[in-house]
Amino acid sequence: MLVRPTVRAFRTSRCRPAFAPPHNSNEFSRIPTPMTAQLIDGKQIAEQCRQQVRQQADAMLQQTGITPHLAAILCGDDPASQVYVRNKEKACATAGFRSTLHRLPADVTQPQLLQLIAALNSNPDVHGILVQLPLPRHLDTVAILDAVAPLKDVDAFHPENVGLMLQGRPRFVPCTPSGVMRLLSATGIPTAGRHAVVIGRSDIVGKPMAALLLQKGADATVTVCHSRTPDIAVLCRQADIVVAAVGIPRFVRGDWLKPDAVVIDVGINRLGDKLVGDVDFDAAVDRVAAITPVPGGVGPMTIAMLLENTLTAARLQINHP
Numbered sequence: 642m643l644v645r646p647t648v649r650a651f652r653t654s655r656c657r658p659a660f661a662p663p664h665n666s667n668e669f670s671r672i673p674t675p676m677t678a679q680l681i682d683g684k685q686i687a688e689q690c691r692q693q694v695r696q697q698a699d700a701m702l703q704q705t706g707i708t709p710h711l712a713a714i715l716c717g718d719d720p721a722s723q724v725y726v727r728n729k730e731k732a733c734a735t736a737g738f739r740s741t742l743h744r745l746p747a748d749v750t751q752p753q754l755l756q757l758i759a760a761l762n763s764n765p766d767v768h769g770i771l772v773q774l775p776l777p778r779h780l781d782t783v784a785i786l787d788a789v790a791p792l793k794d795v796d797a798f799h800p801e802n803v804g805l806m807l808q809g810r811p812r813f814v815p816c817t818p819s820g821v822m823r824l825l826s827a828t829g830i831p832t833a834g835r836h837a838v839v840i841g842r843s844d845i846v847g848k849p850m851a852a853l854l855l856q857k858g859a860d861a862t863v864t865v866c867h868s869r870t871p872d873i874a875v876l877c878r879q880a881d882i883v884v885a886a887v888g889i890p891r892f893v894r895g896d897w898l899k900p901d902a903v904v905i906d907v908g909i910n911r912l913g914d915k916l917v918g919d920v921d922f923d924a925a926v927d928r929v930a931a932i933t934p935v936p937g938g939v940g941p942m943t944i945a946m947l948l949e950n951t952l953t954a955a956r957l958q959i960n961h962p
């Protein structure tokens with residue numbers, strides 16, 4: 642869903658008003674061209690995804706008597722993690738899912754956490770398991786995530802699911818990159834043959850994002866930039882699609898972007914009481930073709946994709962088509 646923001650800007654000088662009629666046909670070329678980017682409305686697209694999930698969950702309940710059930714594990718009292726988990730619980734409720742939150746103290750031991758995961762793995766009543774990151778520093782995150790049963794791994798972090806996704810036969814797709822792909826397809830933005838520059842190479846966002854854009858069907862040509870990449874601005878200026886997942890507020894500057902670029906801002910950074918992305922939105926919005934806002938772009942899609950993965954997990958475990 643593309644929505645025009647209220648901001649208006651013009652590519653050329655404002656020497657004549659935009660609404661002035663041309664004196665002759667040649668003057669069309671001198672009329673300032675509106676250049677405000679189209680806003681990719683993640684909130685609205687996510688809402689549509691969530692409604693579809695709700696309908697499918699209702700149908701599953703009618704046909705099988707089973708409700709998808711997500712178990713979330715939260716270790717410690719990190720305020721941001723508490724908000725994320727609460728939002729996921731709310732989303733489950735509106736999708737008609739069950740959710741259970743397992744709160745553990747910040748000093749929980751590795752064996753205690755592994756024991757809880759083992760219990761959830763073997764509980765047929767639980768379809769999806771989510772371990773909220775980051776974990777307290779004394780815990781081995783990789784070992785913890787590897788312990789989640791692959792069929793319940795709704796975040797798609799388990800190596801088995803990462804491998805399946807890389808081979809182009811995904812069981813679950815990591816929620817944030819999956820949400821980005823859905824934003825692009827829902828807004829009719831083509832990826833085939835286009836040059837996508839992904840900034841960031843994390844296991845959660847950057848790497849799977851690059852893999853999905855590269856996949857047959859998406860067919861983008863992908864460049865991945867990271868903290869050791871020189872001249873990111875030069876690479877960005879060649880990009881038809883820029884996906885920023887850096888974690889640095891307003892890292893991508895307006896003059897790094899081509900006028901017809903599509904900009905997907907994954908970043909969520911708190912600046913005072915404001916949330917800002919990894920792209921300098923105010924500088925970019927007057928230059929590019931389309932852009933996601935922060936908040937209201939990728940964030941809502943991440944939760945919608947988590948719901949889809951949980952529904953898939955329930956289907957796989959009860960053998961429901």
Ligand code: NAD
Binds near residue numbers: 844847868873909919
């Ligand atoms: P991360 O810290 O794990 O990874 C950041 C990546 O950026 C790294 O790969 C690093 O190489 C790269 N990087 C760091 N500094 C750089 C520099 N100066 N130049 C180029 N590359 C640089 O972060 P992440 O988990 O991938 O998250 C990235 C951002 O996305 C964060 O702001 C995070 O809050 C946000 N995020 C949003 C959602 C969502 O739902 N919208 C989900 C996950 C993450």
